[in-house]
Amino acid sequence: LWNTGNIIEDSISNIRDQVGDDEVILGLSGGVDSSVVAALLHRAIGTQLTCVFVDTGLLRLHEGDQVMSTFTQHMGVRVIRVDAEERFLRELTGVTDPEAKRKIIGRLFVEIFEEESNKLTAAKWLAQGTIYPDVIESAGSKTGKAHVIKSHHNVGGLPAHMRLKLLEPLRELFKDEVRRLGVELGLPSEMVYRHPFPGPGLGVRILGEVRKDFADLLRRADDIFISELRRAGLYDQTSQAFAVFLPVKSVGVMGDGRKYDWVIALRAVETIDFMTARWAHLPYDFLDLVSRRIINEIDGISRVVYDVSGKPPATIEWE
Numbered sequence: 001l002w003n004t005g006n007i008i009e010d011s012i013s014n015i016r017d018q019v020g021d022d023e024v025i026l027g028l029s030g031g032v033d034s035s036v037v038a039a040l041l042h043r044a045i046g047t048q049l050t051c052v053f054v055d056t057g058l059l060r061l062h063e064g065d066q067v068m069s070t071f072t073q074h075m076g077v078r079v080i081r082v083d084a085e086e087r088f089l090r091e092l093t094g095v096t097d098p099e100a101k102r103k104i105i106g107r108l109f110v111e112i113f114e115e116e117s118n119k120l121t122a123a124k125w126l127a128q129g130t131i132y133p134d135v136i137e138s139a140g141s142k143t144g145k146a147h148v149i150k151s152h153h154n155v156g157g158l159p160a161h162m163r164l165k166l167l168e169p170l171r172e173l174f175k176d177e178v179r180r181l182g183v184e185l186g187l188p189s190e191m192v193y194r195h196p197f198p199g200p201g202l203g204v205r206i207l208g209e210v211r212k213d214f215a216d217l218l219r220r221a222d223d224i225f226i227s228e229l230r231r232a233g234l235y236d237q238t239s240q241a242f243a244v245f246l247p248v249k250s251v252g253v254m255g256d257g258r259k260y261d262w263v264i265a266l267r268a269v270e271t272i273d274f275m276t277a278r279w280a281h282l283p284y285d286f287l288d289l290v291s292r293r294i295i296n297e298i299d300g301i302s303r304v305v306y307d308v309s310g311k312p313p314a315t316i317e318w319e
């Protein structure tokens with residue numbers, strides 16, 4: 001019988017057979033797949049695993065600290081956190097084109113990961129959170145967005161001179177199996193059942209130029225939206241939800257005064273495969289609450305709008 005318990009046992013004995021006493025490196029993003037690989041490898045080989053977590057500065061509110069506390073404090077996994085916010089922001093200065101931003105973020109990600117891995121000279125293996133749908137995806141079209149999406153997390157982006165052997169313990173598993181495995185391995189279910197988050201992070205949710213002050217405002221707005229969705233029991237009914245920063249100024253009133261501040265768009269969709277999506281028909285009272293909280297609590301935001309575009313014609317992300 002194929003249950004989570006024996007997937008874990010099988011995987012652990014396979015990993016031990018493959019790796020022996022060798023050291024293993026894993027790029028930990030905080031996403032489901034790499035998190036489950038980290039938990040699994042830690043169970044299998046303990047301190048032979050070193051994770052590298054690149055904090056791009058384009059993550060959600062407290063996300064970097066959460067990743068560190070889950071893995072280092074609670075699970076005892078060895079994680080090197082690279083605080084690369086300044087480097088990302090510097091290279092993104094003045095860049096407004098979405099694909100140019102994606103390329104820069106992807107390139108830096110690989111560069112920084114490589115720099116850190118090169119310091120771990122004892123390592124012989126590079127672990128990756130490749131899952132079965134990724135295997136199928138990259139066997140098929142090389143031109144579609146799907147390939148572009150994964151490219152910066154793939155070994156294909158890493159230089160050959162690293163000469164690490166590839167370890168992909170989730171290669172035969174579907175997403176729902178990976179999630180069940182994660183829960184079984186003791187990962188928090190909010191982490192395992194989290195909405196997808198794009199590799200370029202807030203870099204493609206701040207329209208146009210990425211700035212630190214914009215990222216800080218966006219993080220707070222997004223956190224209000226997501227925590228209210230959870231509180232209202234709506235999080236699991238939506239497939240993906242997030243806030244987008246619009247670098248547009250709009251007039252508002254605050255007491256006797258006039259405000260002239262930025263705009264936040266809220267996006268929530270329902271979808272099975274993320275290829276097509278319906279905008280989530282969230283209750284008006286709920287949207288009202290979120291809008292009021294964002295405008296009242298975040299100095300710098302004067303207006304909140306809700307995105308009512310389906311995919312197609314619109315994409316899920318705004319960039």
Ligand code: XMP
Nearest residue numbers: 102149196197198199200274311315316317
């Ligand atoms: P779109 O915006 O194309 O998004 O409708 C479909 C799904 O893909 C995610 N997405 C990305 N994921 N790198 C990623 O890792 C990217 O560059 C990227 N662009 C979009 C998006 O969040 C949604 O789940």
